[in-house]
Amino acid sequence: MSSPTGGDPRPEIHRTAQGDWVVVGRRCRACAEPVAYAWPRCPACAAAVEAAHFGPRGTVWSSTVVRIAVPGHTPPYSLAYVDLDDGPRVLAHVAGDEPAPIGRPAWLVGTSDAGDLQVEVDR
Amino acid sequence: MSASVAVAGVGTSHFGRQPERDLVALAWDAVREAFDDAGVEAVDAVWVGTVFAPAGVAQRVLRAMGITGVPIITVENACASGTTAFVEAHEAVRTGRYGRVLALGLEQMSTAFSGAITPETTDPEGRAGLAMPAMYAMSAARYLHSGAATAEQLAAVSVKNHAHAVHNPRAQYSGRYTVVEVLASRMIADPLTLLQCCPTSDGAAAAVLTAATGGAGEVVVRSAALRSGAPWNHRSPHVWGHDVVADTARDALTAAGLDAATDVDVVEVHDAFTIGEIVTTEALGLVPPGDGGKAAAGGVTALGGAHPVNPSGGLLSRGHPLGATGLAQLAEISWQLRGRCGARQVDGARLGLVETMGGGVSVLDGNSCVVTVLEAR
Numbered sequence: 348m349s350s351p352t353g354g355d356p357r358p359e360i361h362r363t364a365q366g367d368w369v370v371v372g373r374r375c376r377a378c379a380e381p382v383a384y385a386w387p388r389c390p391a392c393a394a395a396v397e398a399a400h401f402g403p404r405g406t407v408w409s410s411t412v413v414r415i416a417v418p419g420h421t422p423p424y425s426l427a428y429v430d431l432d433d434g435p436r437v438l439a440h441v442a443g444d445e446p447a448p449i450g451r452p453a454w455l456v457g458t459s460d461a462g463d464l465q466v467e468v469d470r
Numbered sequence: 471m472s473a474s475v476a477v478a479g480v481g482t483s484h485f486g487r488q489p490e491r492d493l494v495a496l497a498w499d500a501v502r503e504a505f506d507d508a509g510v511e512a513v514d515a516v517w518v519g520t521v522f523a524p525a526g527v528a529q530r531v532l533r534a535m536g537i538t539g540v541p542i543i544t545v546e547n548a549c550a551s552g553t554t555a556f557v558e559a560h561e562a563v564r565t566g567r568y569g570r571v572l573a574l575g576l577e578q579m580s581t582a583f584s585g586a587i588t589p590e591t592t593d594p595e596g597r598a599g600l601a602m603p604a605m606y607a608m609s610a611a612r613y614l615h616s617g618a619a620t621a622e623q624l625a626a627v628s629v630k631n632h633a634h635a636v637h638n639p640r641a642q643y644s645g646r647y648t649v650v651e652v653l654a655s656r657m658i659a660d661p662l663t664l665l666q667c668c669p670t671s672d673g674a675a676a677a678v679l680t681a682a683t684g685g686a687g688e689v690v691v692r693s694a695a696l697r698s699g700a701p702w703n704h705r706s707p708h709v710w711g712h713d714v715v716a717d718t719a720r721d722a723l724t725a726a727g728l729d730a731a732t733d734v735d736v737v738e739v740h741d742a743f744t745i746g747e748i749v750t751t752e753a754l755g756l757v758p759p760g761d762g763g764k765a766a767a768g769g770v771t772a773l774g775g776a777h778p779v780n781p782s783g784g785l786l787s788r789g790h791p792l793g794a795t796g797l798a799q800l801a802e803i804s805w806q807l808r809g810r811c812g813a814r815q816v817d818g819a820r821l822g823l824v825e826t827m828g829g830g831v832s833v834l835d836g837n838s839c840v841v842t843v844l845e846a847r
C-alpha cells in the first residue's frame with residue numbers, strides 16, 4: 348500500500364481571465380509534443396520544453412466506470428481519457444456513474460473534491 | 471563468445487490464494503522442481519523478478535534453500551518482472567558470464583492487497599484512481615466503440631482460457647463457463663466483468679538456464695527480447711500496450727530468424743484481462759489486425775485451433791502472481807515443447823513463444839514487455 352509522497356503528480360490546472368480551465372503543461376520545442384505535466388524534457392524526443400496551456404475543449408477517446416474500491420475514491424466513478432484539442436490526452440473524472448460517450452466533445456471544468464481533473468461531456 | 475542457451479529445467483508452485491504459505495515455501499516448490507528437472511543442485515547466479523515483495527526478499531528466500539554467496543540480482547519490471555529475470559539470465563549464459571543461472575519469479579499478492587492492486591499514488595493517473603482493470607477497460611471500451619470486437623468476443627477469451635485450465639492442475643481457477651455467464655458476472659470496470667479479470671494470486675516459478683548441449687529434445691532459447699514502452703498518447707494509433715508488444719515481438723522474431731509469429735506452434739500471452747489477449751494476438755501478428763476477438767470466439771486461438779493461445783489457462787485462470795507470471799508462462803511453453811502437458815498438450819509443438827507486458831505508468835505504452843521464442847531440438 349502506498350500513500351501520497353512528495354508533490355501532487357496530477358496535472359496542474361489554471362483558470363484563465365476568460366473563465367476557461369486549462370491544463371498548465373509543457374510543449375516540446377523540437378517536436379511540438381504536448382505534455383500535461385511540468386516535466387523537464389520531452390518524453391518523445393528528450394528535447395527542451397516550454398510552458399504551454401491546453402484545453403479547455405477536447406474529445407472523449409475512451410471511458411469506463413470503476414466499480415471496485417480504490418483508496419481515495421468512492422465507487423462507482425466515471426473516468427474518461429480526453430484528447431484536448433491540439434493538446435495531450437488527459438485522464439479526467441466525469442460526473443455521474445455512466446460511461447462517457449466515446450467521440451463526444453468534452454471540456455475541463457476544474458477539479459473534483461478529490462483534486463482530480465474533471466470534465467463535462469456533451470452527451 | 472556466445473553460446474546457444476538451453477532451458478535445462480523449469481518448475482512452479484501451485485497458483486492461487488495461499489496466504490498461509492510464505493514466499494520461501496512457494497519459491498522452494500518452484501526451485502526444487504526446476505533443479506530436479508535440470509539435474510542440478512547449484513547455480514552460479516540468480517536473477518529474481520518480483521514487484522511487491524519487500525526489499526531483500528530474494529536473498530531471504532534463497533538462503534533458506536542454501537543458495538548463498540553467489541550473485542543475486544532482483545529486478546522489477548511490473549508484470550514482466552519474471553520474464554525480465556529470464557532475459558537477463560539468458561544473456562548472462564549466452565555471453566559466458568555465468569555457466570548456470572537460475573531465473574526465479576515470486577509474488578504473494580493475497581497478503582499485499584485486500585482486493586485489486588492499489589494504484590500508485592505517485593503516478594498521476596494512479597493518483598486519479600485509474601486502477602489496472604480501468605486501464606484495460608479503456609482499451610476494451612475503445613475496441614467495442616470502433617467495432618474491433620464485441621462484448622461476446624471479449625467474454626469468449628475468458629471462456630476459452632477457463633476451459634484450458636481444466637487440464638492444468640496448478641491453475642487457480644478453471645471451469646466450463648458460457649459467454650452469458652462471463653458477461654453476467656459482476657461489473658468491475660465497464661465493460662470488463664469479474665470473469666474477464668485475472669484473480670489475486672500467490673505463486674513462484676523458476677527456470678534453470680545453461681549452455682545448450684545439443685541433446686535431442688533439448689529446449690533452447692531462439693531469442694529473448696525486452697523493451698520498455700514509448701510514450702502512449704493522443705498520437706498513438708492503437709490502444710495502450712499494442713505498440714510495445716508489436717515492437718518487442720518484431721525484435722524477438724527477427725532474432726529468432728522467423729518471418730512471423732504464425733510460424734510458432736504454441737503461445738502464452740499476457741491476458742491479465744480479456745482485452746489484453748485480443749490486443750496481444752493482434753500485436754504479435756498471430757491474427758490479422760481487428761481479428762483478435764473473432765479468433766477467440768471462433769476457436770482459432772483455442773486448443774485444437776490453428777494458433778493455440780494460453781493452453782495453461784493464462785493469467786485469467788492459472789492466476790497472476792505478478793513477478794512469477796513470466797516464468798510460469800515459460801514453464802508452460804517448456805513443458806509443451808517437451809510433450810508433457812497431457813490433455814492440454816498442443817500436438818507436436820516444436821516452436822513456442824512467450825509474451826509478457828505490463829505496467830501502469832501514465833503516458834507510457836507499458837513499463838516493459840518481453841517476448842521470447844523457445845524451440846525443442
Ligand SMILES: [Zn+2]
Pocket residue numbers: 375376377378379380389390391392393394
Ligand atoms: Zn519532443
